[in-house]
Amino acid sequence: MKNKIYIIHENDEWVEPLRRELKDINASFEEWHLGKRNVDYLDKPPQGIFYNRMSASSHTRGHRYAPEYTAVVLNWLEKNNRRVINNSRALSLEISKSLQYKELENFGIKTPRTIYCSNKESILKSANSFNKPFITKHNRGGKGLGVKLFNNKKELDSHVSSKDFELSIDGITLLQEYIDANPKVIHRVEFVNSKFLYTVEVDASEGFELCPACPEDQIDVPETQFFGEYCPTIGNKFRIMKNYKRSSLVAKYEKFISKNGIEIAGIEYIADKKGEIYTYDVNTNTNYNSQAENNSEIKGMKSIANFLKEELLLLSNIKVVA
Numbered sequence: 001m002k003n004k005i006y007i008i009h010e011n012d013e014w015v016e017p018l019r020r021e022l023k024d025i026n027a028s029f030e031e032w033h034l035g036k037r038n039v040d041y042l043d044k045p046p047q048g049i050f051y052n053r054m055s056a057s058s059h060t061r062g063h064r065y066a067p068e069y070t071a072v073v074l075n076w077l078e079k080n081n082r083r084v085i086n087n088s089r090a091l092s093l094e095i096s097k098s099l100q101y102k103e104l105e106n107f108g109i110k111t112p113r114t115i116y117c118s119n120k121e122s123i124l125k126s127a128n129s130f131n132k133p134f135i136t137k138h139n140r141g142g143k144g145l146g147v148k149l150f151n152n153k154k155e156l157d158s159h160v161s162s163k164d165f166e167l168s169i170d171g172i173t174l175l176q177e178y179i180d181a182n183p184k185v186i187h188r189v190e191f192v193n194s195k196f197l198y199t200v201e202v203d204a205s206e207g208f209e210l211c212p213a214c215p216e217d218q219i220d221v222p223e224t225q226f227f228g229e230y231c232p233t234i235g236n237k238f239r240i241m242k243n244y245k246r247s248s249l250v251a252k253y254e255k256f257i258s259k260n261g262i263e264i265a266g267i268e269y270i271a272d273k274k275g276e277i278y279t280y281d282v283n284t285n286t287n288y289n290s291q292a293e294n295n296s297e298i299k300g301m302k303s304i305a306n307f308l309k310e311e312l313l314l315l316s317n318i319k320v321v322a
């Protein structure tokens with residue numbers, strides 16, 4: 001059987017830009033939609049390159065156990081020494097902000113002060129330790145799930161006892177210090193092949209307390225308008241930065257990802273009014289804003305497609321020599 005690129009995912013829509021780029025360069029690939037199908041190879045996995053694009057928010061698309069099944073499939077691939085891009089360790093980080101923050105801090109990267117709560121009582125109690133505005137978010141998140149701003153404990157109390165309150169799918173709610181940025185922007189640093197690709201600045205001034213593109217009060221926005229885990233909205237909210245200068249932060253990120261089995265990712269940070277930088281989200285399943293890329297020579301999905309094809313060639317060459 002011919003070597004192929006295998007794309008592991010659970011959302012057909014998000015794979016479309018990658019499909020286009022792979023077809024464009026005549027790379028042979030196959031999709032494993034792990035929200036829908038079982039992998040039927042009972043013994044050995046096929047030969048090829050395996051790119052894991054499993055998403056933390058799969059349960060919002062009806063694929064509750066897709067990450068768990070992906071972990072099993074990745075274990076099997078790794079046991080059989082297959083080349084996996086964004087491996088089982090990367091998946092563990094994708095589905096746990098707690099693990100992301102622990103590992104970021106391991107590499108000297110500052111994260112916002114965060115408390116992890118396993119039930120409502122603990123959420124209410126922990127809120128007492130914040131004397132400034134704070135936010136809630138889900139440990140297994142994506143799409144801004146559960147991200148809400150509270151100015152004080154009273155506001156939180158009424159939210160937690162309301163019908164709008166929703167627990168994280170893994171039961172863990174984060175209480176996190178709110179970073180008050182001025183201007184209200186966040187940055188997302190993209191990596192492909194474990195190397196810096198570009199940084200995109202996102203205008204978060206509208207509904208900053210929520211995911212900038214997934215506001216819960218606009219849930220009727222059609223999903224086709226969403227580009228990815230952080231659902232970039234339409235318009236000029238996204239700008240790829242020219243001459244991006246934060247080389248020491250980028251160097252730390254590169255070290256952090258390569259020690260955690262991550263080769264493709266978008267990492268988000270925010271700066272407070274004093275310029276202190278806080279990193280708060282690691283997306284191993286990253287997507288790119290096509291409008292922002294219109295003005296850029298570097299294209300995210302094209303870079304991923306080329307990287308996958310090079311890895312496939314490398315695999316084929318090694319096999320020929322052996």
Ligand SMILES: Nc1ncnc2c1ncn2[C@@H]1O[C@H](COP(=O)(O)OP(=O)(O)O)[C@@H](O)[C@H]1O
Pocket residue numbers: 112135137141142143144145147176177178179180186204208209210211212229230268270280281
């Ligand atoms: N500590 C924080 N302070 C201020 N805004 C935040 C903070 N954490 C998240 N946000 C805002 O909420 C959005 C979603 O949060 P994030 O942690 O990225 O969750 P998700 O994994 O669901 O994307 C961010 O893009 C940012 O705009």
Ligand SMILES: [Mg+2]
Pocket residue numbers: 142143144229230268281
């Ligand atoms: Mg995010």
